[in-house]
Amino acid sequence: MPEYEMIYGAKVKTPIDMPDNILKDCIAFSLNALKDVPADDDDQIQQIIQQIKEHMDENWEPTWHVVSGRNFGSLVTHQAARFVYFYVNDRAVMIYKT
Incomplete structure (x- = not known):
């Protein structure tokens, strides 16, 4: 099994511990939100x-x-x-629920 897979437009760490419907939603929302943000704009991020x-x-x-x-x-x-x-370009994103 590869360490990362391209899923829904993001480079996702495997194994994945999230149902597909939640995974698709959180990646899609994150990609859309982060797409136009400069990598060095920490306040906007x-x-x-x-x-x-x-x-x-x-x-x-x-x-x-x-x-x-x-x-x-x-x-x-x-x-x-x-x-x-997962990764959006060079930015790692970790999302989890407690």
Whole structure:
């Protein structure tokens, strides 16, 4: 199994621990939100990350967490089948529910 796969327009870390309908929605929303943001505009990126979190909370019940950056590590505890880590261009995005 490859470490990453191109799914719904994003480079997604495998294995994937999220149902397809939620995965498709969170990737589509994230791609659309981040598509025109300059990589070095941290203030705008923070606002968009908040919008992604609010979108996930509204559409898939709270409580979701969204982390984004170009170089970070993580160790998180999450609800089963509610975690995804993917890349939009050179920006990593991690979305999970607790």
